[in-house]
Amino acid sequence: MKIFDEIESEVQSYARSFPRVFNRAKGELMWDEDGNQYLDFLAGAGTLNYGHNNPLFKDTLIDYIQNDGITHGLDMHTKAKGEFLQTFNDKILKPRNMDYMVQFTGPTGTNAVEAAMKLARNITGQHNIVTFTNGFHGVSLGALAATGNSHHRNAAGVSLNGVHRMPYDGYLGENINTTEYLDKVLSDSSSGINSPAAVIVETVQGEGGINVATIKWLQDLQRTCKKHGLLLIIDDIQAGCGRTGDYFSFEEAGIEPDIITLSKSLGGYGLPFALVLMKPELDQWKPGEHNGTFRGNNLAFVTAKAAIDHYWSDKKFSDDIKRKGRYVSERLENIVSQYGNGNFTTKGRGMFQGINCVSGDIAAKITRNAFKKGLIIETSGADDHVVKLLCPLIISDDNLKKGVDIVESAIKEVCEAETKIPEEETYFETEPSKN
């Protein structure tokens, strides 16, 4: 369609990788306007854990609209909001012994991160926040300062400050525990890193290249935070809502973050919704201090509640995610042992997995080849060198196999082409067309 070239800004990104016009979607499938079917292994970058247009919540949403339920209500008390809070408390927080206050922020992840960082700074009276290499927390200025990616940072136009960057788990090699460095600089009054307000961290770095923090590292990080009086903020926007197998990605580590951010799949139906959870004693906001017009997306409250009711009332869904995760990791282990000349490695936890192809060029060829075979899949990481498998968690076993099969054959073809005819790259189209 010409209109996209005519008037849609150059800022487009995902649209460039998948140059089709999409008009229908269901579960793990999408269709373009010519009727071609695709398997969706991108899933709104982790926003569609429960699939597209999940039939279990669709009628609930339609009924709510038909009955003239409140759609927009600023932050006023509505029945939909109350019911969401009740369900979230009864089925998510209480069974996990989690005692948190819930703040409704603007509906984007980045706004929840802004609120979390602001709160930590105001409570502690400190300015700096410890953030990690390859972290991604959003692109509004405060969150962007916490984000590592230079492509995003360079667009800021002003200096990004108020953070100290620390090496994430594994950044300096497998055998170096980077929390020891954090502990050391926080203990040294001349390290130049004095009394930060908080640490903000992802348990698995999604945009940063599916870098997984070990359970021990997360526990050590919490201990270091406690020792030095730093608040621990877990950004669970992409890793949460079941992606790693549990509702919260940090459950396995048994840690208790002071502040938690959630968004992406929280709304259940792909509807915008974000939250900050904070320990009760940290709820030191004054009325309206962190504001926003769209803090009351009631349609999202309805589907978020339905998602929790349907998937998180017992352990079945969680067990199923873990089972599928084991299947994916076995398949990926097998794939990297066959292709990539021993250079490729697998990464991930639960259904948050990827293949490190070392080269961004190779990874792009693989995802482009996969798209030709009907699979929507993206890359992430500093050099876009990690092929990221992020399918809806509700995917059928058949389609999960089908998707991984496509990844495998795309990799096989790319690797064979690379070794056979290194001098002439005629096998693949060069750049994806923008039309």
Ligand SMILES: *Cc1c(COP(=O)(O)O)cnc(C)c1O
């Ligand atoms: C996507 C993401 C964000 C930002 O969310 P937006 O809705 O894009 O603003 C923040 N943190 C993490 C970990 C994310 O994956």
